[in-house]
């Protein structure tokens with residue numbers, strides 16, 4: 001009575017298993033043929049089992065002469081379809097089959113089989129049917145509708161259908177209006193529209209795309225459900241990572257800054273990056289002690305104190321969740337309904353994310369003139385907020401907002417911009433070629449509520465943006481287009497190709513929408529850091545974590561760059577001999593204060609470089625620093641402050657500090673760092689991170705009573721006595737400032753000689 005498909009079970013990559021319920025007075029075999037029109041790329045991904053209805057056809061079949069008998073029916077009904085016969089028997093029959101041949105993940109139904117399939121999850125939830133088999137997780141409904149029997153319908157639709165469902169709606173299908181009613185009742189529905197009538201249609205390109213997305217989605221859900229252990233492990237790993245990072249605060253930014261400079265700072269190796277411990281103040285107060293301490297955990301290797309926490313990023317776009325239009329709107333409703341957010345709040349955060357994403361990629365020194373084009377809805381509101389933040393970040397803003405929304409929120413956003421003297425430009429006053437007047441064009445016209453084709457004046461504005469791409473092909477430095485949430489004019493789910501705007505950057509908000517799969521520009525960012533776990537869980541969102549306190553995170557790989565073309569054109573204030581402090585310690589303190597005031601991370605991070613007697617610098621050998629220092633007790637420290645285009649290099653002689661001093665400093669550090677120093681036998685090979693972590697946990701427990709953590713014997717500090725300073729500041733056209741302070745004796749007095757060096 002049933003006809004098996006190409007099943008295979010077990011494992012996390014198993015195919016979703018569907019029980020297929022055929023149409024009235026047809027059969028499992030006929031349905032197999034009907035569905036057989038779908039390509040192998042679909043059928044090969046599903047395990048379909050075709051079951052015959054329990055009752056032989058009691059009358060003529062519509063497919064008589066088209067498909068061979070026998071024909072079956074699931075239950076019988078009166079003329080109005082309002083009363084059923086043998087319905088309970090039908091339910092029992094299906095349950096019985098599912099017990100014997102299951103488990104099944106979902107149901108595929110056509111016509112009467114579709115009405116039945118779509119009603120079963122509700123009946124199951126009510127405890128009326130399928131009580132002895134696992135919950136139905138997915139539905140594929142072809143030419144379906146709701147039950148007409150009020151009695152059955154009451155049980156079947158007492159709550160919305162929660163499981164993911166895919167609905168086929170035929171333009172010519174007499175059941176289409178009822179199919180739409182059913183659709184309304186489904187919480188997580190995707191739809192394939194087709195031009196045919198009441199039939200199982202072939203899949204056109206668009207339909208195939210929707211089907212593949214649906215299959216992807218259910219496979220992911222199954223993988224999650226089938227892998228609770230892996231999930232737990234992943235969670236555990238995340239937790240461990242978080243904990244470890246919290247206790248080892250050396251920022252990766254400092255690391256990369258240092259690496260990007262001349263001195264390569266590889267922790268534990270010849271050139272160390274280490275946050276300067278508290279005794280830096282000894283250096284900053286030269287009267288007391290003109291020396292720098294570089295504390296290292298192992299005098300035989302002289303290494304840094306922190307650990308480098310990698311900034312998390314989601315490199316593979318395939319690993320990310322994409323939302324349908326419906327899901328995006330639903331999340332919006334949940335956030336602003338039960339979760340208590342207001343639209344102003346979300347808009348502010350969304351707009352800030354857009355501004356920070358832009359600032360991360362396009363520096364105001366190079367891309368200064370920004371035009372924000374705002375649409376009539378919330379996407380336009382995000383644009384207005386982003387414009388305000390960009391203004392404060394140092395960009396020169398203009399806004400085009402042709403269809404203003406008469407709500408206080410929007411009026412407020414406009415007033416805020418007007419008070420900053422940001423010009424509002426009408427569509428007519430925009431130049432023909434936007435790329436002449438603007439470096440960045442922010443497309444905030446339409447977001448996830450866009451439907452159909454753009455109406456005036458947005459049709460023209462979108463056309464203008466399409467032209468920007470064209471004009472710019474001839475220019476050396478092109479203007480860039482940044483789209484907020486969705487490239488305006490694109491269908492939210494990516495249907496119908498992506499003919500229009502081709503943005504350079506897309507900032508997806510909350511989660512990328514399906515159309516973002518077709519974004520191939522160089523910069524895809526995610527913003528809207530307000531999604532609570534309840535939503536992430538409900539929609540099974542897989543999104544990259546935001547690094548640190550950032551409001552945005554890059555999705556996918558950063559664009560490939562031509563390393564030889566990497567060149568920063570620095571803009572810095574004057575740095576003249578006449579203006580600098582006579583004493584390099586004072587000058588250092590001044591710059592250090594600027595760094596602190598600018599809020600740069602880890603201002604005290606530095607690279608320590610040693611040299612052997614013959615002056616050769618080492619970088620990546622097994623740790624030899626202490627050995628080298630004993631051979632040649634000279635070293636150089638490098639402070640690199642990227643945010644201010646500044647760098648200070650200090651050279652001098654190095655001495656070990658007293659054991660008491662090391663001991664005192666060791667115990668001034670957080671207890672986590674103290675334990676970390678014991679655990680890390682610096683520069684020795686470790687079999688895996690877990691070894692360090694386990695030892696760490698063990699010691700943490702041992703010292704959980706607050707007792708004194710003994711300083712490891714081989715842990716101590718070095719003091720560098722500065723003998724030469726070089727202050728560097730990046731300037732335009734690579735005419736950087738370099739001022740060197742070296743000691744000189746004049747009339748028997750030691751003074752600092754200041755000389756400018758060629759860049």
Ligand SMILES: NC(=O)C1=CN([C@@H]2O[C@H](COP(=O)(O)OP(=O)(O)OC[C@H]3O[C@@H](n4cnc5c(N)ncnc54)[C@H](O)[C@@H]3O)[C@@H](O)[C@H]2O)[C@@H](O)CC1
Nearest residue numbers: 346347350377378379446447448449450451453454455485
């Ligand atoms: N949680 C969220 O989901 C958040 C969403 N936000 C933003 O809100 C956007 C969605 O906002 P809305 O729902 O207001 O919708 P949109 O901003 O996408 O656009 C809706 C407006 O566009 C008009 N429109 C639709 N199709 C059109 C067409 N073919 N021609 C001309 N006009 C058309 C509508 O009449 C309406 O005025 C998101 O994309 C995102 O940018 C953020 O503000 C905050 C958080």
Ligand SMILES: [K+]
Nearest residue numbers: 443446484486
């Ligand atoms: K947009």
